Amino acid sequence: MKLSYWELKNWFTQVDFTIVGSGIVGLHTALRLRERFPESKILILEKGMLPEGASTKNAGFACFGSLSEIIDDLKTHTEEEVIQLVQKRWNGLQLLRKNLGDQAIDFKPFGGYELFLEEEDSCYHECLQKMPFINDLLRPLFKADVFEKQFDRFGFQKIKEYSIFNSFEAQIDTGNMMQALLKKTYANNIQILNNLTVEHFIDLGDEVEVQINDFAFKTKKLFFATNGFAGELTQNEVKPARAQVLITEPIPNLDIKGTFHLDKGYYYFRNINDRILFGGGRNLDFEGETTTSLEQTVLIQNRLEELLKTVILPQTDIKIAHRWSGIMGVGAHKNPIVKPLSNNVFCGVRMGGMGVAIGNLIGQELADLI
Incomplete structure (x- = not known):
């Protein structure tokens, strides 16, 4: 050159x-x-x-950890470490809003939901049982209960009776x-x-x-x-972790609003411009998804489509508009x-x-x- x-x-x-x-x-x-x-x-x-x-390439979640993720983190980190992680994420989100402004990032405080598939018995019961303890742990930071159980109001199928709602979670426009x-x-x-x-x-x-x-x-x-x-x-000390994503064509009368976590956060979806953006699934093939390649795989894309059509929008004719991947950095x-x-x-x-x-x-x- x-x-x-x-x-x-x-x-x-x-x-x-x-x-x-x-x-x-x-x-x-x-x-x-x-x-x-x-x-x-x-x-x-x-x-x-x-x-x-x-x-x-991310999904635009203004989040700091679902209930199951925080419970999971407590198995490998101390209580103090977990509180510090949540605090850092929460402070970072407030700083992002302050630096760029809510309008510029299209900040929408719709709240976040954690859903549990019918077969997720142990995780579901553990979350319901430990929710009061986690709320107590986080109350000094948020001055309120972060998590509460709710009945599903969006018409999802093949999920447990209760979902866990987090009013502090929001969504942004990544672009x-x-x-x-x-x-x-x-x-x-x-x-x-x-x-x-x-x-x-x-x-x-x-x-x-x-x-x-x-x-x-x-x-x-x-x-x-x-x-x-x-x-x-x-x-x-850093391993690449590929996240595969798809987005639907616009869906008439789409009522779903919020950020949603599924299967311990390995799947996540949200509404955006009358579409559903849906990603995740690397737990289907951890080894294969430890890569910096931006390709998609049939295994994961098929599972995303299956969950989209059977759990998220079961009575809806859905067309996929676009697919992509992003690379995260994870470690022990x-x-x-x-x-x-x-x-x-x-x-x-x-x-x-x-x-x-x-x-x-x-x-x-x-x-x-x-």
Whole structure:
């Protein structure tokens, strides 16, 4: 790649901060660096045409954990750790709303529901039994009960008598959110270059040499905000987790409103523009879905369609309009990894499927490492 004098001068000379990844974390890292260092030269590198991970591909849930997920987390984390996780997600959502505004992200506080399939006896009874305890645990944070049981009012089939309602959950428009964030980034004189892959980097002690495609440049500090693509950087503390999604054609008189979790959160759906957006199913093939490939599989797409037609909209003629996949970053622990990799190289990764809720906070933490 032979660059002109102007390209070298304006984009790749005297770079203070380079961020790899233009998703929620990367953009918030850049904005926080701009706050702290108003005169700095900030460059964001993105390997895709648009953010490659999950930032523009997620379902748009403003959530902080379903009841079954929180109960599950208590089996591998302490009570204090779980409360901190929920608090971080909740604070992150409030910060996102404050930074971009509810109108810009199309924030709709319809509440969230956890549904249980007929065969989910043990999970269902455990949730009903432990709900008062979890409400007690979260009351200091929310000043109210978070979860309550409700009868289904949406006409779902093949589910248990009660669903669990969470009035604090909401939905956003993922595309609108990312466009608002990108506009704010450009307005703060931060450069974004797409279709560039970082192939190699060397911390030289006082600066970092970054190899992109067949070209190298130097930057004072380098930040990785690549979430599910960060496995090698972190000695595989982060594993990619593919989420497959479909969306229907518009459905006349669609009455379903809210965000919905099914099967311990492995499936999730919502209404958007008179359509149902439905994703999940990686628990059908954990090994196969530990991938950075953005393809779809017959196994999971068939299961999504089956649940859509038998549980969610049983009496409705449904046509699928579109299918896609996104890549999350998960690991043995739910806490994100925000740490230096060397003197001048840092990473903020492993959002655990909660990038909408915590991406902005992790971006700030990453920028504040220097």
